[in-house]
Structure formats: C-alpha cells, structure tokens
Amino acid sequence: MSHELLTPELVGRLGRLDLVARLVVEGFLTGMHKSPYHGFSAEFAEYRQYIAGESVAHMDWRVYGKTDRHYLKVFTEETNLRATLLMDCSASMDYSGSADRPSKKQYASYLAAALSYLLLRQNDAVGLVTFDEAPLAMVPARSMRRQLFQVLKVLDALPDGRRTDLGEVLHRVAERVQRRGLVMLFSDLMDDPARILAGLKHFRHRGHEVVVFQILDPREINLDFAGEVEFESLEEPGRKVRLEPSHLRDGYRERFDGWRDGLRRECRRQLVDLVEITTDTPFEKGLGAYLQKRRRMY
C-alpha cells in the first residue's frame, strides 16, 4: 500500500491501532530512499532481499558474486533509546472541525501508535503517559515486542478528557521519568504557554530530549465558520460565546498566530523541537520529525 493513501481520514476508518501503526510505518519506510537504520550501531542478524531504491551500503557483494542476487545485510541493533510518549487527553483534544477528519486526540493516538511501532521495531524502548489535568495512565518504557500491545491498549481506550493543566502535569511526569531519553508530547498545547514551557524545561533539565507534536484542527487555525455561531467550550461545558466568526476572523488569526509564534520562539530557546501538525496532515510529517530528531541524537 502506498503511503500516499494513508491520509488521516483513511487511517481513521481502519479502526485498529496496531494495523494503523504497521501500515503507517511500513508505508513510510518503503518510500524512503535512505534506510532509517543507517549508521546505527548493530550486530548482523540476517539477510534480506534488496529492494530497488534502497541504499547499497549494506549490500553483500560476496553473495552477489556467488549467486548473482542482491542481498542486504540486516543488523540487530542494541537498545539505545528510551522514548516516552506523553498523550494529552484533555477535553480540548476531542475537538474535530469536520466529520471527515479525526479529532485531535484520535490523530495523536494514531501518530503515537505509529511511532511506538517504529521505535519498537528498531528495538528502542517505548513508554506512554496519558494525562489531562493529572496523569491518567502510565506504561513504563520497555523495548519488548509486547510493549507495543501495552501501548496500543492504552491508546485504544483513551478516556474522555477534562480540563487541561499541562504545566503541572509535565512537572509531575518529569519527576517520574527517571532515565534520560526522548520525550514526545502530543498535545494541542491549549494552556498557558509559560507553564507549558516551564514543564518542558523541567524535562530538559533532567536531560531529556523533547519533541512536542502540537496537533491542531485546521478550523481552529482558520476559524472558517459562516453566519452566527454559538461556541461552547469543550473544557468548560456551559461556557458559551456567541459571535459571527466572519467578522472576527482576522483578529482571531492575529492572536492565534501570535500565540503560536510565542510557542515556537520559546521552544526554540529551550531546544525543544516543536512539530506543528494539523489533523489533515499525513502522518509522515510526524514520523519524519521523529527520525530527524533520532538522527541528531545519534
């Protein structure tokens, strides 16, 4: 299956997270010209047939000389990365601007599942923490094959969220993730930027590399509503605002972009990778961001 077909809309229809994860990752890897494992410190494990387009760096020329066939040498790597996925389950993550698109929480779970699959496939350890205004569930990081099922099981049953207190939660989680590693946060970051950055700084302080996947719905960005709309807050049920978005759109965008610019700037200053993703974006962007980070780390 071509990775181009794996749009969020299509993935959402697959339903099963394990299937989603595998399809997303395999499709993603097949399309890459350069092996994501290149340069990894690993021991030889087996041969596999060369696929056109792959690097010939690990081509076994001896086998080629004897059999006239192309085989690549596959190495078994050592576990050298502990990745902890932080999944924001607050109510704001339940927002979906269109019936055709997954909610932010669904999108985050798909992406987290795919990354988990990818990480475990290369023998990295994966852990998961879900939270809203407090930590909800925690799967300690391990590199076992079954770990994927543990992670997916939690991702598959994410609870309905409540309010967000992202800054506080990040502090608390940072205290509980002991070993240094890669922390990947999936959130819309709908909270006080200063408190968020303080929490992220806490991770950095403890030696973690941090990647933040900010997941937003396109309608949150563009506010493309027509007519008069009564908006009700997902995190604060009962709080409503009635207005005509068409008349407020420019001001809204101005403020929204300002908020995002602030986040970008602070993340850059804290050496936190901020990956801005909308729920209509193919998952490759998230996976690519991870691999880029992985490459920089090793």
Add this chain to the structure above:
Amino acid sequence: MPISFLNPSLLLGTLAAALPVIIHFLSRRRVQRQKFSDLRFLDEVQARQARSLGLRRWLLLLLRVLAILCIALAAAGPRWGGLGTGGTRSVLFVIDNSASMNTGQDEGTRLDEALAVCAEMMRSLPSETAVQVLVAGSRTQPLFGDWLPAGAGAVGGLSLVEATGGAFDLDRMLFEAARLVARAPGLPVQIVLLSDLQEVPTGQAKNGARRLRAAGETHLLVRRIGTATPGGGVLAVDLPGRAVRPGESVTVRARVTPQFAEQVFGLELDGRPVAEVVTSGQDGRAVDIEFALTVPGVGRHLGVVRQETDALPDDDRRPFVLSVPAHLNILLVHGQDQPLDGVAGRGGWRYLAEALDPGEQGSPFRTVITTSAELTTGAVTAADVVFLVDPDPLGRRALDGLLAWVSAGGQVVVMAGDPKLTAYLTDTLLPAAGLPTAAGFAAVAAPGQHTRIIDADHPVFSGLDVAALGTFQDVTWRRWFRLSEGATGRVLVALTGDDPLVIEAPRQAGRFVFVASDLQPVSGDLAGSPMALPFFRRLAAWLAGGGGGAGLNLVVGQEAVLPVLGAPARAALDRTGELLVRDTDGHPAGAATVVWEQGEPRLQGGRVDRPGYVTFLAGDDTLGVVAAAVPAVESVLALRTVAGFGEIMADLDLELTGDLGGVDPSRLMATLSGRDLAGWLLAAALLLLAVELGLGRGSRV
C-alpha cells in the same frame, strides 16, 4: 420636484432594498452551535471588536440596502431637473398657424420660427418617441395620418404646414388634441404648444378641456413665439344692413386699430380708392371710423378697407363684398276687402303697394300682389320680402311653406288693423314668431299718439338726418292691437308711453316684423306723412338685407356659403356638374356643393383658409363672391403671457406644466425629462458594492 422617473412603476423594485434587512434578521435567527476547543482567543477578539463589528455589520447592511436602492432607482429611469413630465414616449406638437402667426419678424414670420423650433425639438427626441403635429389655424387638424416616430420623416412633414388667416380656436384645438391623445401609442402625452398666444376667446373651451382630461394623462407645455409687434389693422367692416340702391349715399363703418397718429385708412371698391378717413388719435386701441360712400351701380362690388402695411399684412386689407341688387321683390298678400265693417275695414295694402312701387322708373322694388287665398309657395320663395296686410288665414300648405321660408332666412312683415284677425294672430302668427300669444284688440281710442324711435342707429333709421327723424316721430298713429315683444322680440317703434307699435322677432335664419296697425286712413296720418314712403321702403330694404352683404362677408376659418338668389342663380343650379370654387388666391379649389336648407339651396365652397375673395362659378358664369377677412381677434396687438395662458388653462381645469420659453429646442428631451441619473446611480451602486466587499472582506465563506 427636481427628480422624476420615466418608468415610475418600476419604483416598486425599491422594495427589494428590504431583502438585505430581511436576510439579515433571518440569518440572525439561524445560530449554529459548535463545540470548540478553547474560547480564549474568541473571548479576546470579541471583547475588543464587538463594538466596531456591530457598527460594521450595520454599515454593511446599509451599504447593501443603498446599493439595491440605487439599482432599483436606476431601473425606474430617474431624471434630475427638467419638468418632470414622465418621459417622451408621445409628444404632440400643436402649431398655431392662425393669422397672427403670419406677423413678420427679423427673419421670416412667427410661423416660420414655430416650425423651426418644432423641427429642432423633433430632432432632439429619440427615435422611439412617437410624434404628431396638430395644426391649429383656420382649421384644426392633425398633420400626419397617425403618430410617427420622431425623425427625419416627421421633420420633413412640417414643410406641409401653410400659413392661414383664421383664428386660433382653443376649444377645437383641445378637442382635436384629446382625439389624438386617445390614439397615442404611449402615455403620458406631452403637448407642446408653439403659439404667439394671441388673444383667443376661451369661453367655449370647456368642452374641449373636458375631453382632453378624459383622453389620458397629458402635460401641457407652451413656448411662446414672437413678441408683441406694434402695428394696426382693420378689425371689421360694417356695411349698411339693408339693401342699397345705386347712387344712394351710405355710410360704411369700420373698426380699425391705427398704428400711429392721424393714420389714413382708405376704402376701395373694385380696385379704385373711393374714400379715405384720417384717424384722430392712436394709442393702439381700436376706434370706429366712417366712410361716406355713394353706392355704385347694380352688381357685386369687391371692396377693401386698407391701411399702410405693417408687420402683419393680412389684417391691413379687409375685403368685403357690396352687393347692389337691381331690385327687391316684394310679395304683398292681403285679405278680402271689408271696407265698411264699421270698425277699421281693410284696404290699407293699396297704400303700401303705392308706397313701395309707385311705378316710377328705377324703383328698387318690384311688387307682386296676391290674396291670402291665392298665395303659393313658389310666390313666397321668389320674393325677398313678404308683406301680409290684414291677411285672411292662410291655407295649411301656404302657411307651412311660408314658415319654412322664414326659417331659411325669409323676411315677413305682418300688418294688422282688423279685429277679426285677433284669433289668427294669437293662435298662428304670433306663436310662429315666438312672441307672446295674447294679441288683444285694444285700439288706442283716438289717433294722435306720436311715435318714438327706440334705436335711431337701427338700419331702418340709420343715415336719416335729425329733421327726417323728427318728422317721423311727429306722425300720429292708431294702434289696433296690443302686442308685447316678449323675450325674443325687439321694439323698433313705440307709441308714447312705450306702447309697442313695430316689433321685430327673429325665427331661426329669418325674421317676422309685426306692425300693430295698418295703412287705413283711420289708423292715423301715416299714410299722408312724408315719412311713409321712406319708412316702409327702408323697412323692406333692411329686411331684404342682401344688399348690405349679409352672408357674403365672413371671416377666415368659416365655411364659404353662397345663398342662391334670383332666377339666374337658380338656373345655374341645373348645371351642377360645372359648379366650381376659386379660393382666395384665385386658384381652383374644387367643386361647390349644393346644400338645401329649409327648402332653400345654398352653395358650399369649403372652409376658407386665407383672407380674400372666394368665387363661385357655374362654368364661365360667376354665381357669387364671398369675402373672407382675418378674424378681428387676430389683429389684437396684445399677446398673452405664458402665465396668463396658464390662468386660462387653470380656469378650464387644465394644468400648464411648463414654459418652454428660453429652452434650447435641441434639448427638449432633457428639458422634459431632466438629466438622466441612471448612470450615476449605477456607478454609485457599484461603488457601494465595492465598499461593501472591502468592508466585508473575509466575511463570506
């Protein structure tokens, strides 16, 4: 109001301006409800922009409403200024070509200017405008068979308009305009009157005004042509109102308007000047002058009263026809003589016959005497005047013929002194004349009552000197019947104490004269008076009338009618195939028509358009001549102002919409409808929409 609309009905489109408002309020009711992740930013922008957005929302609504209003108003054909007459779909030009329009100006005449203005106005109209031209002069008739599109064809048709010498008939003009408006292809009809607004009689115009109001929506616009020009004219010529005899001295009166002091007015007969009068003063007002004239020989004499030619030549020469008959035919009808009946007796008719026709050579009267029993219709119609003196009751046929003859213009004198005639007078003759029917035989007991002339200027007495009038009033009478003039009669002679003696009573075109006495010696000394002959001769001559030109002198615009008199004329009727008319310019004008009225034949030669002489011919024989002069009203110097004309229209319940004086004729369209605002409004609509789009940018998804 400076703004008007070509298609006011399309103003209903302005109701569409309510659509944005309706949509606005409907859309406000349809509120979507959406769950949203975070209201933080919405709260912020709403707090800051709520007020300005509210204003902008209303401003956008206003812009939309205004834009639609502009488009709807543009569709209705808005015009700024002008007369607000609602467009130029149909324009009726009324060109006054009455006599006064022939007044000369610096270039051409008033009519020339009117035609030039009309042509230029027509050229200024769009081709979709329907135009018609109503020419109002001696006759009032449309120039085109039907409404034409404005353009070269219609303009070219104006060359057919000719000057006439008639009067502007306002009632007829309104009547004809109403007829044309009713057939107009589109309403309202703009009626553009091009006239010098010469004084016109307006009293009879209410019928035409009523018809015009009922015909459809019209707007009456006036452009006055020309200015009041100093000048004089001959307004009327008053010939002796009786038959005249060759060699008789008569007075011809004329009413003239001198154009300067001591102006000379001349009288010409048959092309020769025969008399002159110098007016004593002038200030532009009409004065009466008198010409002393010796009647020429028997026959038709073409005369003219003239003055020095001024700007309007048509009224400077007023033609007339003076007819001098060879003789007057008198039919004297009397009853059976009853000389010794013990009261008054009869036989006075002999004195009358002697008075009228003494057998002298050259007597103007030819008398035929018959009795009541022998009276025939033929004898009546062959006579100029019939005298009934103490008549016996006439037979039914004879009476019917006599009354028909009177109705057609015949003249009858009834003289009675026999009391046996009381019933006949009461039951028959007085009712026939329309006089009160009580003819009481109440003789003034004794003779000796002097007569009194009621009106010394009456044609019977005019021209008599004081001595003659005194002699007549010295005559003593015995009045046998007490008569009354009633409502229609007129007393010519009375006895002392206003007791009527001679009463004139018209019956249609003819006339009865009752004399409450006869010429019996016992009736007074009239028979022996030196005034007996002059009185009855004058009475007969007046009644015969035609010598004064009655019926032969008319004004332009009237039908030329020639009574057929005398045996030669009647013989000419046998040659009806040769009856022709020559118009005032001497050109053949078609065949004359024979019309019988009350048993009497008349020749009709059609309506006269120009002043001059209309000649009736039977082959090479001239049957008669009729003189047509310019109506006196066309000689009046004063022109009405447009405001004055508007007052006349107001009296007729017609509104004068506008004065086109001073308006450039080539801009008639703009003058009537004003400046076209549609383009401006459409541009404004586009501008408003552009502003609306700019203000509401990003608000439409």
